[in-house]
Structures are given as structure tokens and as C-alpha cells.
Amino acid sequence: MKLSGADILMECLLEQDVDTIFGYPGGTILNVYDALVKYRGRINHYLTAHEQGASHAADGYARSTGKVGVAFATSGPGATNLTTGVATAYMDSSPVVFISCNVAENLIGKDSFQEVDSTGIMLPITKSNFQVTDVNKLADTVRKAFAIARSGRPGPVFIDILKNVTAEMAEYEFIPRREHKAAGAIRSLYERSLADFKVPAIDEEDIDKLVEMINESEKPMLICGGGVVRARAHKEFNEFSNLVDAPTAITVMGGGGMQGRNPHTTGMIGMHGSQASNIACDNCDLLIAVGCRFSDRVALDPQSFAKQAKIVHIDIDRSEINKNIMTDHHIIGDAKDVLRMLNERLTQQEHTEWKNFVFSYPTETVYEEGGDTLTPKQVCDTIARLVPQDTIVATDVGQHQMWAIQHFHFDYPGQLITSGGFGTMGFGLGAAIGAKVGNPDKMVIHVAGDGSFRMNCNELCTEQYYNIPVITFIFDNRTLGMVRQWQNLIYKKNFSETTLDRGPDFVKLAEAYGLHGWRVNNQKDLEKAILEAMDCGEGCVIDCMLDIDEMVRPMVGGGSHITDFMKI
């Protein structure tokens, strides 16, 4: 069947079961948008306010559904506007295929209108990227891009298609996804490293060695990282935690990998980790980290991190081993498979005394209530009490993000959607929209700070137009809270350029977008607003007033020993 490049792209998306795209049209991608009309109903396109919003929406869609997200953009500024979203997805290993079109072949390299070396720009922030200059290679490239995005350690892949390629005709043959591994480019990827098309086996000796280490350990501790979430290995991880009977901390990306109410949970670890987590880490004799890369926010001081412990690293990506922390043992494999193998071989351990020691320290921070503002815990607890338990929480970046992870209990992968690695302010609204589109039956809330919300609040129009009922909670302290916290603690209260004593009025802003808004400063009003927001079934903004000097507690300074809690 002879099809145009644009049609081939659409057919390839259907091969991948893609039914949702977020994007923004423009000059060079016009052929693709022209073709999109023919596929309406099978492929739904969501027009965002800005390409960055589209990039975060595709990311949020991917994280919450486990499927590959797709975002479209045009050349030049379209592609560069995607970059923040691409880097966000890259740092958090989220499978998204970003597709942009570039100027036609005869204009490439001439500094043409809206021309930019987009594959060059995307190079350090994608798992792999391709420029398609030949329509005969388009289908193969798209198949390869999706395979790479979703396999191994997932990540974003960028495809740049020249405009003339989208118009040129080529022979296209439908190949079902399960047969892609035998087709074209993907086949070569297999054959290169593997004699046959099988998933390589996990090393049994490595597994047995860890089982032995667990049996010998008296004070084991587990860390649940983003790898558990990406592998959707939450059931296996919970079972593992129960079998080892170990205190278990989560990283920011690990939220949802461990059941929030499992009695082994010590909460978050690291800079804003709970006392229980950080003290356990400092005292354990065996630390098993699953799908976690020991970032500088977790292993604050690599030299003294878990210094009494043998450190075991389970990861799918071999290049993470010994990158930030020197480990004593590692197992390479998908978290789900590794944990399943471990669980089969493990006998029930018991570490009551060790657990009693760890859980004598608090796993959550208590805030003093009262006054004319809300406390972070109050907001989180009130929300948690009123919304369904499986509500998806998308956050922006800053204090509110830490509070959300500290005080909400996440039970399954994809329930917490947050920019952990790249720390992208303005991520949340787009991500929440993507999550809601991917999970129409679940409630989705967006937790934001006033600073983060102001960055990309333009996506409220997307929410309104497509009737995507996301409830935004702004933790409004009229300041860039996290930066102010550092200024408070480290910069002698020199509040340089962090005070946001300015508009807009978020309630009026919501109304201007045709949505609903409330401003609340006490629990009763908050409850009322939440109930009304849930009832109205439309996009809402609830502006929760917090004290300007409220801090995320506890806190350990960057590079400090993990139990050197600051006096706050």
C-alpha cells in the first residue's frame, strides 16, 4: 500500500496502539496535522496552550498508564519548547516518543525560517534520537523509537522528520507490534547482542548471593526507587519488604512502589527524608536499593552514606552501578523479575528489635495547627480524607511536592506523578491533564505551589476546552517556598527575588478560564471547597493559604551526613 509519510506515521502510531497525542501544530508539521483529521476517533489529539504543556501531558500520560506517551511539535521553537519536557522525562525514565518535523530537505542547513538542529539539541536529554530524511525508513524508525522508549530502562526518544518526508509516498505494510522484533531496524538491535530473541536471564548466582546476605543480616533496610514504579513491581516489592521484614524507605520517584500504609514504610529518605528513614539508613547493616540511582538528594554524602552497611544495588541499567555510590553487590535485571526470583527463594525473616528501634523515630512530621493559615499536613490530610483512595496526584516542584510525598500514602505505580530528577517547576498541570486523559475513571489532583502554578497555568484552557476535571490545589505561601527555605536557613534570611507578592488572583484566573475557584485558609472551608469541586465535575482551582515561612521538615543540607538534621 503506497502512503504519504504523514499517513505512514499515523499507521505506525496505530501499530503501537497509540490513541492519544498531545501537541501543537505549525508550518513544518502541517502534513501530519492534515493526516490527523482522517484518523480522528482512532487517534485523539489534544491541543495544548504551549508545547511545554504537551510535553508534560504526554509524560504524565505515560507515567500514569505505563503506555508510551506521544507529543507532537513543529520545527524550531516548537521543538525547543519541548526540551524541558524531554529532559524531565529523561531524568525520570519516562517512556515518551516526541515527534517534531523539521524544514524540508532543500532548506536544511540554510538557517531557514523556524529551522534548528533539533536532534543536536535533544542529544543529551533523550535515550536515543533520530532524524528521518528518507520516507522509506520512516516506519522502521518509528517502530525502533517506540521499542527503545519502552524497553529496558524506559526513556524519551525523539524523532525529527523532514517536512518533505511527510509528503513523499512510500510503500507501507502493516506489521503487528509483536512481530516488530523480527522486522528491520529492531531486528538488527537484537541480533547485535543476542544470539536469539530472548530476554537475557538474570544471574542466579547473583540472586543466591543476595539471599545469603539477607539471611545473614540483622539490620536490613530497603529503598524503593523509581525503577520499582517503572517496572510496576509494587506487589513484588511489598512482598519482598514483608519477607525481609525490613524498614523500607521510598525515594521521590519510588512513591507508589511501596504501599503507603505498609507497616514497614518509613517514608521518604534523603534531604527531606523522615527521621526514621535516615536514621535507619545510617544504622543498617544491609542496604538493598531497588531501581534507585543514589542521587545527591538521597545519598547526600556518598562517603558516609550507609557506612555500616553492605550496599546492594538492583537495577536494570548497568551504568548506574557504582556511579554515585560504591556498592558491594549488584543484580542486573527488571525489578519485577529480580524481586520475584528473590521472593521465591527467601524465607520469612524477623527483625522486630531492629524495627522497633527504627520506628521509635517519627515517619512523618507534625505541624502546629491553628492561626489564620493552613498547615501543609492539614491540607494533605484533608484532601486524602475526602478524595478516593486511588486518586492520582501530580505535583509541581518545591515545598508542596515534598509535603505531598511526605503526607500522602501512595499505593500503586503511577499514583504519584512528579518531576523528581529534573525538578521541573510547571510540570504538574500538564502532567495532571495527561494523567486524567489516560485514566478517565480515576480522580486526578494537581498539587502545586503558587510559583510553579504561575509558570504553566495557561494549560487551564486545555482543561476547560476538553473538560478534563483536574482539581488543582495551590499551596499558596506567596513565595518561592523552597528557595525561601534555603534563604532562611543558609542565606541569613536574605530573601532575594523569592517573594511573590503579586497577581494574579488565582480564583479569578480560574474563572477567567471558565473554571471554578476557591480561596481557603481554614480546614472547614477547604473541606467545603473539595466537596464542591468534586461535585461539579469540572476543572477547579483551590487556593490554599499557607504561612510564608512554613518549612519542609526535616531537612538535611546537601552534601551533609544523612542524620545531620538542620534545626528548624
Place this chain on the structure above:
Amino acid sequence: MDNMNDVKRQTLAMLVDNEPGVLSQIARLFSRKGYNIEAFAAGPTENPGVTRITIDVMADAPHTELLCNQLRKIYPVHSVKWLNAESSIYRELMLVKVRAETSERRNDVMQLANIFRAQIIDVSLQTLTLGISGDADKLSGLENILREFDILEIARTGVVAMERGTATINDESKERGEFSYGKNVL
């Protein structure tokens, strides 16, 4: 014994897909991690579509290992070998053009060339161009001696290297399997 943390010249050999953008991807990785490429050589291999690259970089052992690991993660990179100086052979080609305007000068240069087993590749009445291949020390040795004359131009290919004996860059190992696992597209 060498200290692990001594910064010295390390040689990495790798097989990569011969595709546009791959070289820049690899070069970017070095600059992104804060390393300068001291020497770089790339050329075809026995497999069409696969290029072999040899890169020299100044680094200590742990960081060289990290660089190798990051390289192995790049999709178009098939395999990476960190070559051990004792068990590998190194060769580089150098062309040197020196000014030699008198027959006396020319004779001097030719004698030196003989000692180093360099070849006279091109002659003009004003210049001699020598070609020499060998390891980096031999090339630098000739270069230093020729400094006494007037060197007009030097071109070096960058080192290519290979292990001695039966070992090859394609040898399977547990570690290689571990890297392949993460890149598997099933």
C-alpha cells in the same frame, strides 16, 4: 603498581553503528562529563555499517570505568573495551613536513628518518615529508628530534589499538551481558 587514582592516558576502543550523529553523540559524552579527547581515530571494520573508534582520554581508573559505562549505554554503541597498556598494541601514523632547502639538510633529515624507520613520502626542493607509523612514543621521539629542523606541518591519525593474543573487542563477558540487558528492546 599504579595508583587507581592516577590521572593518565587511557585508551578506549569501541564499535559503533556507522550512522550520522553517532560520532557527535560520543564526543558530546566526553565533553559533558568534563573530559577532553586527546586522540580520536575512526575507521571501518570487517562488518559493513560498523565503525571502530579509538579514543585517548586523560582520566583516572574509576572515572574511565564510568566513561565506559556511559558509552555502553548509547544505543548505537555495540561494545567498548578499555585497553590495558601491557596487553595491547598501539599504532599511529604521522606525516611531518620539514623545511630542508640544502642537500646537507636533506641528508640530515633522511638519516634521522632511517634511524626511526620513517619513510620519505614526498620531496620538493624546499621540503621533505616523512611518514612514520608506530606507537605514540616513537612518533613523539621523531617529532622531538625534527624540532631541530624547521617543522612546517604535522598530521597524526590518533592512535588505533587492539589487544594482543586471542582476545577481541567482541568477547562475551558477564558485564557485557549486563549492559545488553538494559539495551534489549524486547
